[in-house]
Amino acid sequence: MAEDKKKEEIAVIDITEEYLKERIYEIRGQRVILDADLSEIYGYTTKAFNQQVKNNIEKFDEDFMFELTDDEVENLRSNFLTANLNSKSRYNPHVFTEQGLYLLMTVLKGPLAVKQSKRTVPQNTVPYSW
Numbered sequence: 243m244a245e246d247k248k249k250e251e252i253a254v255i256d257i258t259e260e261y262l263k264e265r266i267y268e269i270r271g272q273r274v275i276l277d278a279d280l281s282e283i284y285g286y287t288t289k290a291f292n293q294q295v296k297n298n299i300e301k302f303d304e305d306f307m308f309e310l311t312d313d314e315v316e317n318l319r320s321n322f323l324t325a326n327l328n329s330k331s332r333y334n335p336h337v338f339t340e341q342g343l344y345l346l347m348t349v350l351k352g353p354l355a356v357k358q359s360k361r362t363v364p365q366n367t368v369p370y371s372w
Contacts, residue, residue: 279326306338
């Protein structure tokens with residue numbers, strides 16, 4: 243019974259090209275997705291998601307993932323009202339490039355993470371237009 247309840251609590255998000263495009267921002271000349279959006283996709287809390295990344299930090303070079311500055315966070319808040327930013331967090335969000343997204347697929351564990359990783363990879367030979 244408890245296992246059934248756990249399965250129901252995790253909502254599988256339909257990852258379409260449109261869904262991803264709505265969550266891509268250009269920061270520092272790179273197209274990126276916020277950690278909060280990715281944690282939602284993979285069924286983690288943002289804190290648990292970032293802990294998984296921290297446990298594998300050697301894989302994430304600066305061109306795969308970086309932490310936003312205070313100014314970048316404020317710019318996102320001002321220009322993108324729908325940005326998934328937690329105003330109560332003590333830390334600025336991390337963002338992931340397309341290469342970082344593919345690295346996440348090797349780091350995140352669990353059945354939902356595996357399923358969502360497979361759904362995030364484009365089904366045709368043309369990648370999402372980041």
